[in-house]
Amino acid sequence: MEPDLEQHLRDSGIRRTAQRYGILEYLCQSAVHATADEIFAALNGRFPLVSRATVYNTLRDLTRAGLVRELPWEGKAARYDANLHRHHHFVCDGCGVVEDVPWFDIPAQTGPETGHGRVVRAYEVTLRGNCAKCAVN
Ligand SMILES: [Zn+2]
Ligand SMILES: [Zn+2]
Numbered sequence: 561m562e563p564d565l566e567q568h569l570r571d572s573g574i575r576r577t578a579q580r581y582g583i584l585e586y587l588c589q590s591a592v593h594a595t596a597d598e599i600f601a602a603l604n605g606r607f608p609l610v611s612r613a614t615v616y617n618t619l620r621d622l623t624r625a626g627l628v629r630e631l632p633w634e635g636k637a638a639r640y641d642a643n644l645h646r647h648h649h650f651v652c653d654g655c656g657v658v659e660d661v662p663w664f665d666i667p668a669q670t671g672p673e674t675g676h677g678r679v680v681r682a683y684e685v686t687l688r689g690n691c692a693k694c695a696v697n
Contacts, residue, residue, distance in 0.1 A: 565584060565585055565588065566581075568584075569581060569584060569627070572625040572627050573625065574621060574622075574625045579607065579610060580622060582603055582607055583599055583603065583618050583619065583622065584627055584628065584642060586603060587599070587628060587641070588642045590602075592657075592658070593639040593641050594639060595637040595638065595639055595640070596619055596638070597612075597637065599615050603615070619640055623640075627642065628640050628641065629641045629644060639658060643660055646663045646684075647662060648660075648661040648662075648686070648687065649661060649684065649685075650687045650688070650689070650691070651686055651687070652688075652689070652691035652694055653690060653694075654690050654693075659691065661685075666683065666685060
């Protein structure tokens, strides 16, 4: 998602602040699915005024505006994703990296057609294993 971030931010209807822009830009560029702590660590040098609370508040604003998606992460800190296109994730057991995996549909019997009266709104798959770097070591 590289198009004009300024435009993107303006279209969302929230006010542009240096923090909102900075965090959105960081998430778009690094595609690391960073946690709030990682974002704080990465941006602290660039915005000395950013406090941890500012990072949390800004992430909340960006999430509400639909610019960032919060990924709940099984008992760990939530990660933030600026890739709003449908995609799955790959998590490396070795180094913990989280990578985007291009979207694919899952078989009908495990997806929206599971029966039992369920109504499936959305789904995404988390693949686990070793990333390219860890697989060779
Ligand atoms: Zn790895
Ligand atoms: Zn992602």
